[in-house]
Amino acid sequence: MNAQDAIRTTAETSAFILKTYFSDLEDAELLESPGEGCNCLAWQLGHLISSECHLLEMVEPGAAIELPDGFAETYSTENSKSVDKTKLHTKEEYLRLLDEVREATMASLERTSETDLDAPSPEKFREMFPTVGHMYILLATHDMMHAGQFVPVRRKLGKAILI
Template sequence: MSHHRINRMIEQSEMVRRVLKGYLTDLTPDQWFWTPGEGLTHVAWQIGHLAASEYALLMKRVRGAEKADQDFMPDAFFAQYGRGSTPDPDPSANWPVDDILLVFDDVHDRCMAAAADYDEAELVEPLEQPHPVFKTKLAAIEYQPIHEAMHIGQVVLLRRLMGKAASW
Protein backbone atom coordinates (compact mmCIF):
# COMPACT_ATOMS: atom_id res chain seq x y z
CA MET A 1 0.00 0.00 0.00
CA SER A 2 1.59 3.23 -1.17
CA HIS A 3 1.07 6.48 0.71
CA HIS A 4 3.80 8.64 -0.82
CA ARG A 5 1.49 11.11 -2.59
CA ILE A 6 -0.99 11.22 0.27
CA ASN A 7 1.78 11.82 2.81
CA ARG A 8 3.08 14.65 0.61
CA MET A 9 -0.41 16.19 0.47
CA ILE A 10 -0.69 15.96 4.27
CA GLU A 11 2.69 17.71 4.70
CA GLN A 12 1.68 20.45 2.26
CA SER A 13 -1.73 20.85 3.91
CA GLU A 14 -0.18 21.24 7.34
CA MET A 15 2.29 23.86 6.08
CA VAL A 16 -0.40 25.82 4.23
CA ARG A 17 -2.67 25.65 7.29
CA ARG A 18 0.06 27.06 9.57
CA VAL A 19 0.59 29.96 7.16
CA LEU A 20 -3.13 30.68 6.89
CA LYS A 21 -3.67 30.59 10.66
CA GLY A 22 -0.84 33.08 11.06
CA TYR A 23 -2.88 35.59 9.06
CA LEU A 24 -5.91 35.15 11.33
CA THR A 25 -4.41 35.72 14.78
CA ASP A 26 -4.65 39.51 14.92
CA LEU A 27 -8.08 39.99 13.34
CA THR A 28 -10.78 41.63 15.43
CA PRO A 29 -14.33 40.23 15.32
CA ASP A 30 -15.42 43.09 13.03
CA GLN A 31 -12.54 42.44 10.64
CA TRP A 32 -13.70 38.85 10.09
CA PHE A 33 -16.80 40.21 8.32
CA TRP A 34 -15.29 43.33 6.75
CA THR A 35 -15.68 43.48 3.00
CA PRO A 36 -14.17 45.99 0.56
CA GLY A 37 -17.49 46.36 -1.27
CA GLU A 38 -20.94 44.97 -1.86
CA GLY A 39 -21.01 41.42 -3.15
CA LEU A 40 -17.38 40.76 -2.25
CA THR A 41 -15.84 38.29 0.14
CA HIS A 42 -14.78 38.49 3.79
CA VAL A 43 -12.40 36.45 5.96
CA ALA A 44 -15.18 34.54 7.75
CA TRP A 45 -16.56 33.30 4.42
CA GLN A 46 -13.05 32.35 3.25
CA ILE A 47 -12.45 30.21 6.34
CA GLY A 48 -15.91 28.66 6.26
CA HIS A 49 -15.46 27.93 2.56
CA LEU A 50 -12.11 26.24 3.17
CA ALA A 51 -13.68 23.97 5.80
CA ALA A 52 -16.53 23.03 3.45
CA SER A 53 -14.23 22.47 0.49
CA GLU A 54 -11.69 20.41 2.45
CA TYR A 55 -14.53 18.12 3.53
CA ALA A 56 -15.79 17.93 -0.07
CA LEU A 57 -12.36 17.22 -1.54
CA LEU A 58 -11.05 14.72 1.00
CA MET A 59 -14.17 12.95 2.18
CA LYS A 60 -17.33 13.60 0.20
CA ARG A 61 -15.71 13.13 -3.23
CA VAL A 62 -13.59 10.18 -2.10
CA ARG A 63 -15.83 8.03 0.09
CA GLY A 64 -19.18 9.78 -0.27
CA ALA A 65 -21.12 11.68 2.37
CA GLU A 66 -22.00 9.71 5.48
CA LYS A 67 -24.74 10.40 8.01
CA ALA A 68 -22.14 10.82 10.78
CA ASP A 69 -20.56 13.68 8.82
CA GLN A 70 -23.40 15.89 10.10
CA ASP A 71 -21.62 15.89 13.47
CA PHE A 72 -18.77 17.97 12.07
CA MET A 73 -20.06 19.29 8.71
CA PRO A 74 -23.74 20.22 9.06
CA ASP A 75 -25.69 20.68 5.83
CA ALA A 76 -26.45 24.30 6.79
CA PHE A 77 -22.73 25.09 7.14
CA PHE A 78 -21.92 23.38 3.85
CA ALA A 79 -24.70 25.27 2.07
CA GLN A 80 -23.60 28.63 3.50
CA TYR A 81 -19.89 28.27 2.77
CA GLY A 82 -19.59 25.56 0.12
CA ARG A 83 -18.87 25.89 -3.57
CA GLY A 84 -21.26 28.29 -5.27
CA SER A 85 -22.31 30.05 -2.05
CA THR A 86 -22.34 33.84 -1.77
CA PRO A 87 -20.57 35.68 1.07
CA ASP A 88 -22.89 37.74 3.29
CA PRO A 89 -21.07 40.44 5.31
CA ASP A 90 -23.78 40.62 7.99
CA PRO A 91 -22.33 38.86 11.06
CA SER A 92 -25.84 37.84 12.19
CA ALA A 93 -26.35 36.01 8.87
CA ASN A 94 -23.20 33.95 9.43
CA TRP A 95 -22.00 31.37 11.87
CA PRO A 96 -20.12 32.94 14.81
CA VAL A 97 -16.37 33.19 14.22
CA ASP A 98 -15.58 30.76 17.05
CA ASP A 99 -17.93 28.19 15.51
CA ILE A 100 -16.43 28.67 12.05
CA LEU A 101 -12.98 28.09 13.53
CA LEU A 102 -14.16 24.98 15.39
CA VAL A 103 -15.54 23.49 12.17
CA PHE A 104 -12.41 24.59 10.27
CA ASP A 105 -10.10 22.83 12.74
CA ASP A 106 -12.28 19.77 13.29
CA VAL A 107 -12.79 19.13 9.58
CA HIS A 108 -9.07 19.51 8.95
CA ASP A 109 -8.13 17.03 11.68
CA ARG A 110 -10.69 14.50 10.46
CA CYS A 111 -9.69 14.93 6.81
CA MET A 112 -5.99 14.48 7.52
CA ALA A 113 -6.74 11.32 9.55
CA ALA A 114 -9.02 9.94 6.82
CA ALA A 115 -6.49 10.70 4.08
CA ALA A 116 -3.73 8.89 5.98
CA ASP A 117 -5.87 5.73 5.82
CA TYR A 118 -6.65 5.90 2.10
CA ASP A 119 -4.90 3.51 -0.27
CA GLU A 120 -3.45 5.42 -3.23
CA ALA A 121 -3.99 2.46 -5.56
CA GLU A 122 -7.73 2.60 -4.88
CA LEU A 123 -7.88 6.35 -5.45
CA VAL A 124 -7.11 6.29 -9.16
CA GLU A 125 -10.83 5.77 -9.80
CA PRO A 126 -12.55 8.56 -11.69
CA LEU A 127 -14.81 10.80 -9.67
CA GLU A 128 -18.56 10.35 -9.99
CA GLN A 129 -18.82 14.11 -10.47
CA PRO A 130 -15.72 15.25 -12.39
CA HIS A 131 -14.25 18.65 -11.71
CA PRO A 132 -12.66 20.90 -14.36
CA VAL A 133 -9.29 20.70 -12.54
CA PHE A 134 -9.16 17.05 -11.45
CA LYS A 135 -10.74 13.80 -12.56
CA THR A 136 -9.70 11.18 -9.98
CA LYS A 137 -10.10 10.80 -6.22
CA LEU A 138 -6.35 11.07 -5.69
CA ALA A 139 -6.18 14.25 -7.76
CA ALA A 140 -9.02 15.73 -5.66
CA ILE A 141 -7.01 14.97 -2.52
CA GLU A 142 -3.86 16.50 -3.97
CA TYR A 143 -5.76 19.64 -4.98
CA GLN A 144 -6.73 20.46 -1.38
CA PRO A 145 -3.54 22.31 -0.30
CA ILE A 146 -3.43 24.14 -3.65
CA HIS A 147 -7.00 25.33 -3.15
CA GLU A 148 -6.29 26.48 0.40
CA ALA A 149 -3.16 28.33 -0.72
CA MET A 150 -5.20 30.16 -3.37
CA HIS A 151 -7.54 31.40 -0.66
CA ILE A 152 -4.61 32.60 1.45
CA GLY A 153 -4.08 35.14 -1.32
CA GLN A 154 -7.62 36.42 -0.82
CA VAL A 155 -7.15 36.66 2.95
CA VAL A 156 -3.89 38.58 2.44
CA LEU A 157 -5.58 40.97 0.01
CA LEU A 158 -8.40 41.58 2.48
CA ARG A 159 -5.82 42.26 5.19
CA ARG A 160 -4.03 44.79 2.98
CA LEU A 161 -7.28 46.54 2.15
CA MET A 162 -8.02 46.74 5.90
CA GLY A 163 -4.66 48.43 6.38
CA LYS A 164 -3.13 45.42 8.12
CA ALA A 165 0.28 43.95 7.38
CA ALA A 166 0.36 41.36 4.63
CA SER A 167 2.77 39.22 6.63
CA TRP A 168 2.61 37.85 10.15
Protein backbone atom coordinates in the same frame (compact mmCIF):
# COMPACT_ATOMS: atom_id res chain seq x y z
CA MET B 1 8.33 10.56 1.36
CA ASN B 2 5.32 8.84 -0.19
CA ALA B 3 2.27 10.43 -1.85
CA GLN B 4 0.27 10.60 1.38
CA ASP B 5 3.17 12.30 3.16
CA ALA B 6 3.46 14.87 0.38
CA ILE B 7 -0.28 15.58 0.43
CA ARG B 8 -0.30 15.81 4.25
CA THR B 9 2.66 18.22 4.26
CA THR B 10 0.98 20.36 1.61
CA ALA B 11 -2.24 20.44 3.67
CA GLU B 12 -0.30 21.43 6.80
CA THR B 13 1.49 24.23 4.93
CA SER B 14 -1.75 25.53 3.42
CA ALA B 15 -3.51 25.52 6.79
CA PHE B 16 -0.54 27.24 8.47
CA ILE B 17 -0.54 30.07 5.92
CA LEU B 18 -4.30 30.57 6.06
CA LYS B 19 -4.43 30.54 9.87
CA THR B 20 -1.45 32.89 10.11
CA TYR B 21 -3.22 35.40 7.87
CA PHE B 22 -6.20 35.63 10.21
CA SER B 23 -4.44 34.90 13.50
CA ASP B 24 -4.59 38.52 14.68
CA LEU B 25 -7.93 39.49 13.14
CA GLU B 26 -10.98 40.09 15.30
CA ASP B 27 -14.48 38.80 14.47
CA ALA B 28 -15.53 42.22 13.15
CA GLU B 29 -12.44 42.40 10.92
CA LEU B 30 -13.39 39.05 9.34
CA LEU B 31 -16.44 40.85 7.92
CA GLU B 32 -14.14 42.92 5.68
CA SER B 33 -13.98 42.17 1.99
CA PRO B 34 -10.74 42.22 -0.03
CA GLY B 35 -12.41 44.16 -2.83
CA GLU B 36 -15.47 44.85 -4.91
CA GLY B 37 -17.32 41.67 -5.83
CA CYS B 38 -15.38 39.58 -3.28
CA ASN B 39 -16.91 37.89 -0.27
CA CYS B 40 -15.86 38.86 3.22
CA LEU B 41 -13.16 36.82 4.94
CA ALA B 42 -15.67 35.16 7.29
CA TRP B 43 -17.66 33.85 4.32
CA GLN B 44 -14.46 32.55 2.73
CA LEU B 45 -13.56 30.65 5.90
CA GLY B 46 -17.02 29.11 6.06
CA HIS B 47 -16.79 28.24 2.37
CA LEU B 48 -13.46 26.47 2.91
CA ILE B 49 -14.93 24.43 5.76
CA SER B 50 -18.14 23.58 3.95
CA SER B 51 -16.34 22.76 0.70
CA GLU B 52 -13.85 20.49 2.41
CA CYS B 53 -16.70 18.54 4.00
CA HIS B 54 -18.50 18.27 0.67
CA LEU B 55 -15.41 17.18 -1.27
CA LEU B 56 -14.38 14.71 1.42
CA GLU B 57 -17.85 13.15 1.36
CA MET B 58 -17.48 12.68 -2.38
CA VAL B 59 -14.12 10.94 -1.95
CA GLU B 60 -15.08 8.87 1.12
CA PRO B 61 -18.77 8.92 2.05
CA GLY B 62 -19.24 9.22 5.80
CA ALA B 63 -15.74 10.63 6.44
CA ALA B 64 -16.59 14.31 6.89
CA ILE B 65 -17.60 16.00 10.12
CA GLU B 66 -21.16 17.08 10.72
CA LEU B 67 -21.50 20.83 10.32
CA PRO B 68 -23.83 22.99 12.41
CA ASP B 69 -27.38 23.29 11.08
CA GLY B 70 -27.57 25.66 8.12
CA PHE B 71 -23.79 26.06 7.86
CA ALA B 72 -23.38 24.62 4.36
CA GLU B 73 -26.27 26.71 3.04
CA THR B 74 -24.90 29.93 4.54
CA TYR B 75 -21.55 29.41 2.81
CA SER B 76 -22.84 27.97 -0.45
CA THR B 77 -21.92 29.42 -3.82
CA GLU B 78 -25.61 30.10 -4.40
CA ASN B 79 -25.71 32.38 -1.34
CA SER B 80 -22.33 34.01 -1.97
CA LYS B 81 -23.80 37.10 -3.65
CA SER B 82 -26.25 37.88 -0.84
CA VAL B 83 -24.42 37.06 2.38
CA ASP B 84 -26.47 37.56 5.53
CA LYS B 85 -23.71 38.67 7.90
CA THR B 86 -25.90 37.88 10.92
CA LYS B 87 -25.60 34.17 10.03
CA LEU B 88 -21.81 34.18 9.93
CA HIS B 89 -19.78 32.57 12.69
CA THR B 90 -16.99 33.62 15.04
CA LYS B 91 -13.27 33.27 14.52
CA GLU B 92 -13.21 30.68 17.30
CA GLU B 93 -15.87 28.60 15.54
CA TYR B 94 -14.06 28.79 12.21
CA LEU B 95 -10.78 27.69 13.83
CA ARG B 96 -12.46 24.75 15.56
CA LEU B 97 -14.26 23.61 12.42
CA LEU B 98 -11.18 24.09 10.22
CA ASP B 99 -9.21 21.83 12.56
CA GLU B 100 -11.98 19.24 12.81
CA VAL B 101 -12.59 18.95 9.08
CA ARG B 102 -8.86 18.85 8.30
CA GLU B 103 -8.40 16.12 10.90
CA ALA B 104 -11.16 14.14 9.18
CA THR B 105 -9.53 14.69 5.78
CA MET B 106 -6.14 13.55 7.02
CA ALA B 107 -7.69 10.47 8.67
CA SER B 108 -9.35 9.66 5.35
CA LEU B 109 -6.05 10.10 3.54
CA GLU B 110 -4.41 7.67 6.00
CA ARG B 111 -7.05 5.05 5.12
CA THR B 112 -6.34 5.52 1.41
CA SER B 113 -3.72 3.30 -0.17
CA GLU B 114 -1.29 4.41 -2.87
CA THR B 115 -3.30 2.29 -5.31
CA ASP B 116 -6.55 3.97 -4.22
CA LEU B 117 -5.03 7.38 -5.00
CA ASP B 118 -4.95 6.32 -8.66
CA ALA B 119 -8.67 5.42 -8.71
CA PRO B 120 -10.96 7.67 -10.76
CA SER B 121 -12.34 10.66 -8.92
CA PRO B 122 -16.07 11.32 -8.62
CA GLU B 123 -17.56 11.93 -12.07
CA LYS B 124 -18.43 15.56 -11.33
CA PHE B 125 -14.74 16.45 -10.85
CA ARG B 126 -13.06 13.95 -13.16
CA GLU B 127 -12.31 16.33 -16.02
CA MET B 128 -10.31 18.72 -13.84
CA PHE B 129 -9.24 16.31 -11.07
CA PRO B 130 -9.09 12.86 -12.67
CA THR B 131 -8.04 10.69 -9.71
CA VAL B 132 -8.71 10.36 -5.99
CA GLY B 133 -5.14 11.58 -5.48
CA HIS B 134 -5.99 14.74 -7.39
CA MET B 135 -9.00 15.24 -5.12
CA TYR B 136 -6.84 14.97 -1.99
CA ILE B 137 -4.44 17.51 -3.51
CA LEU B 138 -7.40 19.83 -4.10
CA LEU B 139 -8.44 19.34 -0.47
CA ALA B 140 -4.87 20.12 0.64
CA THR B 141 -4.52 23.27 -1.48
CA HIS B 142 -7.98 24.86 -1.47
CA ASP B 143 -6.92 27.05 1.49
CA MET B 144 -4.20 28.55 -0.69
CA MET B 145 -6.73 29.50 -3.37
CA HIS B 146 -8.31 31.85 -0.83
CA ALA B 147 -5.35 32.85 1.37
CA GLY B 148 -4.28 35.63 -0.96
CA GLN B 149 -7.59 37.39 -0.41
CA PHE B 150 -6.65 37.94 3.23
CA VAL B 151 -3.64 40.11 2.34
CA PRO B 152 -5.54 43.14 0.94
CA VAL B 153 -7.77 43.16 4.02
CA ARG B 154 -4.72 42.98 6.27
CA ARG B 155 -3.16 45.93 4.40
CA LYS B 156 -6.40 47.93 4.58
CA LEU B 157 -6.55 47.33 8.35
CA GLY B 158 -2.88 48.26 8.84
CA LYS B 159 -1.95 44.80 10.12
CA ALA B 160 1.63 43.57 10.27
CA ILE B 161 3.17 41.42 7.54
CA LEU B 162 3.24 37.95 9.08
CA ILE B 163 4.62 35.82 6.26
